[in-house]
Amino acid sequence: MAPARSTGCLSGALCWQLLLTLSILTFACDACKTVTLHVPSKLDAEKFIGRVNLKECFKSANLIHSSDPDFQILEDGSIYTTNAILLSSEKRTFTILLSNTENQEEKTIPVLLEHQTKILKQRHSQEKVLRRAKRRWAPIPCSVPENSLGPFPLFLQQIQSDTAQNYTIYYSIRGPGVDKEPLNLFYVERDTGNLFCTRPVDREEYESFELVAFATTPDGYTPEYPLTLVIRIEDENDNYPIFTETTYTFKVSENCRVGTTVGQVCATDKDEPDTLHTRLRYSIIEQLPASPTLFFMHPTTGVITTTSSQLDRELMDKYQLKIKVQDMDGQYFGLHTTSNCVINIEDANDHLPTFTRSSYVASVEENRIDVEILRIAVEDKDLINTANWRANFTILKGNENGNFKIVTDPKTNEGILCVVKPLNYEEKQQMTLQIGVVNEAPYVGSARSAMNTATVTVNVENQDEGPECSPAVQTIRIKENSPVRTKVNGYKAYDPETSSSGDIRYKKLSDPEGWVTVDENSGSIVILRSLDREAETIRNGIYNITILASDKDGRTCTGTLGIVLEDVNDNGPFIPQSRVIICKSTMASAEIVAVDPDEPIHGPPFDFALDGVSDPDVFRMWRLTKINDTAARLSYQNDPQFGQYTVPVRVTDRLGQSRITQLDVVLCDCITVNDCDIRASPIGGNGGVILGTWAILAILLGIALLFCILFTLVCGATGTAKKPKVFPDDLAQQNLIVSNTEAPGDDKVYSTSGFTTHTMGGSAQGICGTMGSGVKNGGQETIEMVKGGHQTLESCQGAGHHHTLESCRGGGQHTLDSCRGGQVETDHCKYTCSEWYSYTQPRLGEKVRLCNQDDSHAHAQDYVLTYKYEGRGSAAGSVGCCSERQEEDGLEFLDHLEPKFRTLAETCMKR
Numbered sequence: 019m020a021p022a023r024s025t026g027c028l029s030g031a032l033c034w035q036l037l038l039t040l041s042i043l044t045f046a047c048d049a050c051k052t053v054t055l056h057v058p059s060k061l062d063a064e065k066f067i068g069r070v071n072l073k074e075c076f077k078s079a080n081l082i083h084s085s086d087p088d089f090q091i092l093e094d095g096s097i098y099t100t101n102a103i104l105l106s107s108e109k110r111t112f113t114i115l116l117s118n119t120e121n122q123e124e125k126t127i128p129v130l131l132e133h134q135t136k137i138l139k140q141r142h143s144q145e146k147v148l149r150r151a152k153r154r155w156a157p158i159p160c161s162v163p164e165n166s167l168g169p170f171p172l173f174l175q176q177i178q179s180d181t182a183q184n185y186t187i188y189y190s191i192r193g194p195g196v197d198k199e200p201l202n203l204f205y206v207e208r209d210t211g212n213l214f215c216t217r218p219v220d221r222e223e224y225e226s227f228e229l230v231a232f233a234t235t236p237d238g239y240t241p242e243y244p245l246t247l248v249i250r251i252e253d254e255n256d257n258y259p260i261f262t263e264t265t266y267t268f269k270v271s272e273n274c275r276v277g278t279t280v281g282q283v284c285a286t287d288k289d290e291p292d293t294l295h296t297r298l299r300y301s302i303i304e305q306l307p308a309s310p311t312l313f314f315m316h317p318t319t320g321v322i323t324t325t326s327s328q329l330d331r332e333l334m335d336k337y338q339l340k341i342k343v344q345d346m347d348g349q350y351f352g353l354h355t356t357s358n359c360v361i362n363i364e365d366a367n368d369h370l371p372t373f374t375r376s377s378y379v380a381s382v383e384e385n386r387i388d389v390e391i392l393r394i395a396v397e398d399k400d401l402i403n404t405a406n407w408r409a410n411f412t413i414l415k416g417n418e419n420g421n422f423k424i425v426t427d428p429k430t431n432e433g434i435l436c437v438v439k440p441l442n443y444e445e446k447q448q449m450t451l452q453i454g455v456v457n458e459a460p461y462v463g464s465a466r467s468a469m470n471t472a473t474v475t476v477n478v479e480n481q482d483e484g485p486e487c488s489p490a491v492q493t494i495r496i497k498e499n500s501p502v503r504t505k506v507n508g509y510k511a512y513d514p515e516t517s518s519s520g521d522i523r524y525k526k527l528s529d530p531e532g533w534v535t536v537d538e539n540s541g542s543i544v545i546l547r548s549l550d551r552e553a554e555t556i557r558n559g560i561y562n563i564t565i566l567a568s569d570k571d572g573r574t575c576t577g578t579l580g581i582v583l584e585d586v587n588d589n590g591p592f593i594p595q596s597r598v599i600i601c602k603s604t605m606a607s608a609e610i611v612a613v614d615p616d617e618p619i620h621g622p623p624f625d626f627a628l629d630g631v632s633d634p635d636v637f638r639m640w641r642l643t644k645i646n647d648t649a650a651r652l653s654y655q656n657d658p659q660f661g662q663y664t665v666p667v668r669v670t671d672r673l674g675q676s677r678i679t680q681l682d683v684v685l686c687d688c689i690t691v692n693d694c695d696i697r698a699s700p701i702g703g704n705g706g707v708i709l710g711t712w713a714i715l716a717i718l719l720g721i722a723l724l725f726c727i728l729f730t731l732v733c734g735a736t737g738t739a740k741k742p743k744v745f746p747d748d749l750a751q752q753n754l755i756v757s758n759t760e761a762p763g764d765d766k767v768y769s770t771s772g773f774t775t776h777t778m779g780g781s782a783q784g785i786c787g788t789m790g791s792g793v794k795n796g797g798q799e800t801i802e803m804v805k806g807g808h809q810t811l812e813s814c815q816g817a818g819h820h821h822t823l824e825s826c827r828g829g830g831q832h833t834l835d836s837c838r839g840g841q842v843e844t845d846h847c848k849y850t851c852s853e854w855y856s857y858t859q860p861r862l863g864e865k866v867r868l869c870n871q872d873d874s875h876a877h878a879q880d881y882v883l884t885y886k887y888e889g890r891g892s893a894a895g896s897v898g899c900c901s902e903r904q905e906e907d908g909l910e911f912l913d914h915l916e917p918k919f920r921t922l923a924e925t926c927m928k929r
Contacts, residue, residue, distance in 0.1 A: 076116040162251055164252055164254040195224075267360045268362070300342070307334065341359050383478075435453075447480075551616075564576060564578055589675070592614075599691045604688075609649055642667070660687050666679070
C-alpha cells in the first residue's frame with residue numbers, strides 16, 4: 019500500500035506539475051511582459067501614474083480595457099487614475115486587456131504597482147549582493163514625474179562602477195540641478211551611488227537634466243571615465259490650453275454659400291508636445307441667437323465655416339459664439355478653456371431700390387433753366403450710406419432733346435429732377451419721362467429685373483415772352499456792284515405767341531463799314547454806299563450786321579444778318595512785289611507773281627505783257643516769258659548797265675480785266691540778292707547818271723590811289739633802266755614766293771576764264787615770261803612766274819593790232835628779254851585805270867554768267883570750283899568750261915594792277 023500510495027502521490031504530483039506548466043505556457047502565450055510602476059501610497063483622481071508601450075505587445079488594438087475600474091488606459095498607453103486611491107498594501111496589480119475585433123485576437127498586460135518605500139528597503143537590503151555582482155559603468159534610464167508628491171528625497175536609481183570590487187569607490191555628480199541652477203535638486207550618496215531628487219520639478223521649466231557622475235578612490239584616483247546621466251522629467255497634464263485671443267471677431271457676407279470660411283481660432287498648451295496633453299479639440303458651446311444653427315467649427319483646426327446659405331443681414335447683422343478648447347484629445351477629464359467669437363454679417367446688394375410711387379407730376383415755366391422741378395424718393399433695405407444703398411437715377415425715355423437732368427441727393431438718396439435746357443410752350447405743352455433707378459453696386463439678387471422704373475409727367479406753363487430771333491443768323495445775297503439806294507429784304511423776327519412779325523420793330527446795332535440802313539417797320543435794308551467784297555471787314559465773302567428786334571412792350575431779341583457779297587470782276591490782277599533785284603553775275607532773270615482779289619472765276623490764268631507806252635526802250639532792254647497761270651519770268655537783254663530801272667508790266671485776267679504794275683528792277687553787281695549794293699542811282703529814260711555823295715567820295719579816293727600807283731611804277735621803271743638785270747633761273751623760287759599770309763580762312767574761289775596770262779611792259783626794258791593765275795594754297799595767295807624762252811602773251815588787244823612777245827631771237831618781232839638797245843612799243847597797251855576797270859569788269863562778269871548755261875539758265879558743273887595748290891601754273895591755262903570761250907582781249911590792264919599785286923611788280927622791276 020505504501021508503494022502504491024507512494025506511486026499515487028507521485029502521479030498526483032506529476033499531474034499538478036503538468037497543469038501548472040500548461041497554465042504557465044497558456045499565460046505566457048496570452049499575457050505580455052509585466053509592467054512595474056512605482057507610485058506613492060496615495061493617488062489623487064485623474065492622476066498620471068505612468069505609461070505602457072502597447073505596441074511592443076500588440077500592434078493594433080480596437081478596444082483597451084482595464085480590469086481595475088480605478089485605472090484608465092488611453093490610446094498612447096498613458097495610465098490615469100479615475101478615483102482617489104490609497105494603497106493599503108505595498109503591492110497592487112491589475113491587467114490591461116487589448117483586443118482586435120477584426121482578427122478576434124486578445125492579449126493582456128499585467129501591471130504591478132509597488133509602493134516606493136518598499137523598493138527603497140529592498141534595494142538597501144540587496145546592497146551587499148549588488149556589490150558582489152559585476153556592474154557596468156553605464157547610464158541607466160531614469161525619469162522623474164513632474165510635480166511629484168514624494169516622499170522626498172525621492173530615490174531615482176543607483177550608479178555603480180565595476181572597479182568597486184577592487185577599490186573603495188566614492189560617487190559624486192555635477193551639473194544643472196546639482197551645483198548649477200536649480201541648485202541641490204539632485205544628490206548622490208557617496209558610498210552607495212544612490213541618486214535622489216529633493217523636491218518637485220516643473221517640466222515646463224526644465225524638460226530634462228544632464229548630469230555627470232564621477233567614480234573616485236579615497237586618494238583621488240579615478241578608475242572610470244565620467245558617466246553622463248540624463249534625467250527626463252515626465253510631463254503631467256498640469257497646463258490648461260489657452261486661446262490666443264480673448265474675443266475673436268470675423269465677418270462674412272450675407273447669402274454666402276454653404277461651407278464658406280468665416281475664420282480660424284487657435285489655442286496653445288505648454289505641456290509636452292505630441293502627447294495627449296497637447297492634443298487639442300475645438301468646439302462651439304453656444305450660439306446667440308441660438309436658432310437656426312449657422313456655423314460649424316472643425317475640431318482639430320479651429321476653422322469656422324457656414325452651414326447655411328440663409329444668412330440675412332437685414333434680419334440679423336451679428337452672431338456671437340462661445341467656443342471651447344480641451345486637451346487630452348477632447349476626453350471628458352481633459353483640461354479646457356473657453357472664449358468668445360463675434361461674427362459680423364456684411365451687407366450685399368440683395369435688395370433693389372424701389373420708388374415710393376409709380377407715377378409723378380411736375381410743372382415748369384417755359385424758358386426757365388437750372389431749376390429743380392421734382393424730388394423722387396426711393397426705398398432700399400441695404401446698409402445705409404453704402405454703395406449697396408446709394409441710388410443712381412437715369413432718364414430712360416422722353417429726354418431726347420436734353421432738356422432734363424436728374425441727380426442724387428447724397429444725404430436723402432432722393433432723385434432731383436432739373437431743367438437744364440429751356441422748354442418752349444408753343445412747341446410742346448406736356449412731356450412724359452420714364453425714370454429708372456439702380457444702386458451704385460451691382461445687384462447680386464435673383465430678381466428678373468435689376469431696375470425699378472417710374473413715370474414723370476412734366477407740364478410746360480406758358481409765359482408771356484418777347485419776340486424771337488430765329489434763326490439767330492440769317493443771310494441774304496447782294497452783288498458787290500449793286501447801285502446805291504437798292505432795297506433788299508433784311509432780318510425777320512416774329513412773336514412766338516402769334517407767330518407774326520407785324521408788331522416787330524427793327525434797329526441796326528452794328529454796321530462796320532456803314533454801308534446799309536435798316537427799315538424800322540419791315541427790317542429791309544437799303545444800300546447807302548458801294549459794296550466792296552475785297553474790304554478788310556469781309557470774312558469769307560460775308561458782311562455781318564447786328565439787328566435788334568423789339569415788340570410793343572419793349573421786349574427784345576438780337577440777331578445777325580449776314581450779307582453774302584457776290585463777286586464782280588472789278589479788280590485787275592497786279593504784282594504785289596514792287597521791287598525786283600537781279601544779280602547779273604549769277605542771274606539772268608527774276609520771277610514775278612501776280613494776284614487777283616476777285617474770286618477764282620474772275621482770276622487766272624493771267625497774261626503778262628510789257629507796257630511800252632511811256633518808254634519804248636522797255637522792249638529793247640527787257641523780255642517777259644510766262645511760267646504758269648500766275649507767274650512769269652522777267653529777263654534783261656542787250657547787256658544793260660548796272661542800276662535801277664522802272665519796268666511797267668500789264669497783267670490781264672481771263673475776262674480781260676487788266677492792271678499795270680510799275681516794277682522797280684535793280685541790276686546789281688552781286689552774287690546773291692541779299693548782297694546787292696547799288697552803286698548808281700536809278701537810270702531814267704534819258705540815260706543820265708546822278709551820283710551820290712559817297713559815290714563821288716569813292717571816285718576821288720580811287721583817283722588819288724591811281725596817282726600813287728602810277729608814281730610808283732614810273733620810279734620803279736627808271737631805276738631798272740639804270741641797272742638792268744636778267745632774271746636768274748630760280749627766279750620763281752627766290753623772288754616770287756612773297757605772299758600775304760592771313761592765317762587759315764575760308765576757301766576762296768578763283769575763275770581762270772578770261773585771263774590765262776599776265777605781263778608787264780616798260781618803256782626801256784621788258785620782262786620776258788608768262789605769269790599764271792592766282793593759286794590758293796592754305797590761305798596764301800601766290801603768283802608764279804614761269805620761265806621760258808619762247809612764251810606768248812595772248813589776249814592783249816589794244817590800238818587795233820596784235821602784239822606778240824617772244825625771246826630775242828626773231829627778226830621782225832618785238833622782244834622783251836634784256837634788249838638794251840631796242841625799242842618796244844607798249845603805248846598801245848596802256849590805258850588808264852578807269853578805262854581798264856570799265857573794260858574788264860563787264861566782260862569778266864558776262865563770261866562767268868554765260869559759262870555753259872543751258873536752257874534753264876543753270877551753270878555747268880565746273881562753273882566755279884575750288885582747287886588746291888599743286889605746283890607751278892600751266893601755260894595752257896584753264897581747262898574749265900569757260901576756257902572754250904576765251905577771246906583775245908588786250909593786256910593793257912597789266913599797267914594798272916590792284917594794290918595786292920603792286921609789291922610783286924615792284925620786286926620784278928627792281929631785279
